[in-house]
Amino acid sequence: MNDRLDTYRTRRNFGATPEPEGDESPTVRPSDHLRFVVQKHDASRLHYDLRLELDGVFKSWAVTRGPSLDPGEKRLAVEVEDHPLEYGDFEGTIPEGEYGGGTVMIWDRGYWAPESSASPEQSLADGELKFALAGSKLSGSWVLVRLKPRHGEKRNNWLLIKHRDAWATPGKDTVQSKDRSEASGRTLAQIAAGKGEAPTPFMTADNAIDAKAVWDTRAKRQSQRREAARRMSTGPAIEVEMPRLTHPDRVLWSDPETTKHDLARYLVAAAPWMIHHLYGRPCSLVRAPDGIEGQTFFQRHPMRGQPSGIQSVMAGDDQPYLQIESAQGIANMAQISVVEFHPWNSAPFDPKVPGRLVFDLDPAPDVDFDAVIAAAKELRERLERLDLVAFCKTTGGKGLHVVVPLTSDPDLTWPQAKLFAETVCAQAASDNPRQYVTNMSKRVRRGRIFLDYLRNDATATAVAPLSPRARTGAPVSMPLNWRQVRSGLDPKRYTMKSALALLAKSKAWSDYYEAQQPLKPAILKLVGDKS
Numbered sequence: 001m002n003d004r005l006d007t008y009r010t011r012r013n014f015g016a017t018p019e020p021e022g023d024e025s026p027t028v029r030p031s032d033h034l035r036f037v038v039q040k041h042d043a044s045r046l047h048y049d050l051r052l053e054l055d056g057v058f059k060s061w062a063v064t065r066g067p068s069l070d071p072g073e074k075r076l077a078v079e080v081e082d083h084p085l086e087y088g089d090f091e092g093t094i095p096e097g098e099y100g101g102g103t104v105m106i107w108d109r110g111y112w113a114p115e116s117s118a119s120p121e122q123s124l125a126d127g128e129l130k131f132a133l134a135g136s137k138l139s140g141s142w143v144l145v146r147l148k149p150r151h152g153e154k155r156n157n158w159l160l161i162k163h164r165d166a167w168a169t170p171g172k173d174t175v176q177s178k179d180r181s182e183a184s185g186r187t188l189a190q191i192a193a194g195k196g197e198a199p200t201p202f203m204t205a206d207n208a209i210d211a212k213a214v215w216d217t218r219a220k221r222q223s224q225r226r227e228a229a230r231r232m233s234t235g236p237a238i239e240v241e242m243p244r245l246t247h248p249d250r251v252l253w254s255d256p257e258t259t260k261h262d263l264a265r266y267l268v269a270a271a272p273w274m275i276h277h278l279y280g281r282p283c284s285l286v287r288a289p290d291g292i293e294g295q296t297f298f299q300r301h302p303m304r305g306q307p308s309g310i311q312s313v314m315a316g317d318d319q320p321y322l323q324i325e326s327a328q329g330i331a332n333m334a335q336i337s338v339v340e341f342h343p344w345n346s347a348p349f350d351p352k353v354p355g356r357l358v359f360d361l362d363p364a365p366d367v368d369f370d371a372v373i374a375a376a377k378e379l380r381e382r383l384e385r386l387d388l389v390a391f392c393k394t395t396g397g398k399g400l401h402v403v404v405p406l407t408s409d410p411d412l413t414w415p416q417a418k419l420f421a422e423t424v425c426a427q428a429a430s431d432n433p434r435q436y437v438t439n440m441s442k443r444v445r446r447g448r449i450f451l452d453y454l455r456n457d458a459t460a461t462a463v464a465p466l467s468p469r470a471r472t473g474a475p476v477s478m479p480l481n482w483r484q485v486r487s488g489l490d491p492k493r494y495t496m497k498s499a500l501a502l503l504a505k506s507k508a509w510s511d512y513y514e515a516q517q518p519l520k521p522a523i524l525k526l527v528g529d530k531s
Contacts, residue, residue, distance in 0.1 A: 022084025110135030140167030264334035280348025286340035396469030
């Protein structure tokens with residue numbers, strides 16, 4: 001146990017408060033740089049807690065009026081007890097009657113460095129710590145100056161002052177109007193009500209802070225599923241803000257010219273619709289930092305320095321996977337030039353359970369697109385005979401996806417779902433061997449359509465509906481209603497510029513979640529078992 005945390009521990013009843021105990025568990029991420037967190041704390045008096053990582057703990061000050069970017073403002077900062085590093089990921093509500101009772105928001109976070117030749121420990125002992133912050137809301141040079149104690153004062157009072165530099169705003173200060181969590185995008189009111197998304201971890205290796213600090217105190221998984229069901233069934237209004245961008249004029253698609261700013265605007269508009277198909281599922285990303293004509297890469301696992309809105313989740317092996325937990329998180333991906341989203345096809349918050357089937361109709365180069373349209377319709381008929389409901393979307397390329405939403409069944413396995421999809425495709429290929437193949441070999445695909453069932457596996461992905469594609473023309477994977485799936489359909493029509501207006505007219509997939517069906521009865525019907 002860290003003796004520096006004795007005061008912290010003696011003041012708290014960890015049977016009642018969701019705050020971390022600071023038991024030196026190995027969950028704290030190592031870092032090459034010192035980290036800082038500012039937490040907005042709506043306790044008996046609203047204040048902001050400044051925490052600077054040093055010697056294995058957070059040195060902490062309660063800043064009564066909050067940090068100011070105006071160098072003329074000197075903000076009182078009351079030194080409080082050291083806090084454990086895990087506290088940097090705490091966002092939630094401390095019960096009334098407990099020490100510090102009230103709601104806590106992760107208002108800002110990032111890295112800090114001392115700016116004097118003396119060690120930070122010596123600077124603190126001397127009563128003047130000069131330091132630099134690199135956060136989302138607070139940056140540049142600062143100083144903490146200890147005040148001479150008055151007679152009878154038991155605590156050390158300091159002043160927090162912003163130095164004059166490029167990040168200062170002399171004579172004015174609007175930084176506190178930026179009033180959403182850097183970790184979850186929530187307001188204090190949403191956190192207090194237990195609504196919204198879990199904070200993305202910064203200090204800890206995974207979601208080490210108990211979820212009761214964020215959502216329901218008794219049933220995290222049930223709460224997640226209820227939230228997913230609520231999103232799917234009610235379609236609540238979701239507000240998404242324009243993310244903060246570096247190099248917004250960088251061209252990501254040259255034809256037509258589409259910049260990073262254009263991508264962000266599209267994702268802000270598309271994210272409230274897209275999130276219903278990503279929520280609670282790991283998601284792989286295609287990134288194009290130098291544009292789609294430069295080097296692109298496929299990212300499945302979290303990396304340092306990523307925008308807020310990314311969750312780190314474990315899905316059965318020892319590697320954490322990415323998961324985007326909010327519409328704002330989707331929009332924030334523009335900052336790191338994410339040009340494609342490929343979620344898993346699992347049930348929300350249950351990667352071992354199939355949540356949808358995806359049939360990828362992939363034509364050989366010499367196959368006319370009208371043949372792909374006919375194949376999608378035929379596959380729909382086969383699935384409807386098995387009492388399943390099918391939806392269609394373009395892939396953003398030369399094919400179509402036929403998608404089947406499933407009710408969540410914890411007894412259904414991915415091998416069962418994959419075998420079902422393979423059997424449906426094999427029957428279609430057997431009935432029409434001149435039109436379809438289930439072998440991905442290009443040698444046998446000439447003049448035919450590959451019925452790809454391989455996306456129906458535990459960690460397999462499929463491009464998300466409305467996801468952009470890293471292809472000429474800035475196309476998207478467009479949801480369609482079946483009236484649109486007819487001769488003459490042109491997938492190139494659906495681009496980042498046109499897709500959302502066209503979707504508003506078509507109302508495609510508006511009944512997607514009401515159409516979920518169990519797969520096991522379809523499996524029995526497929527194999528002719530009437531028992």
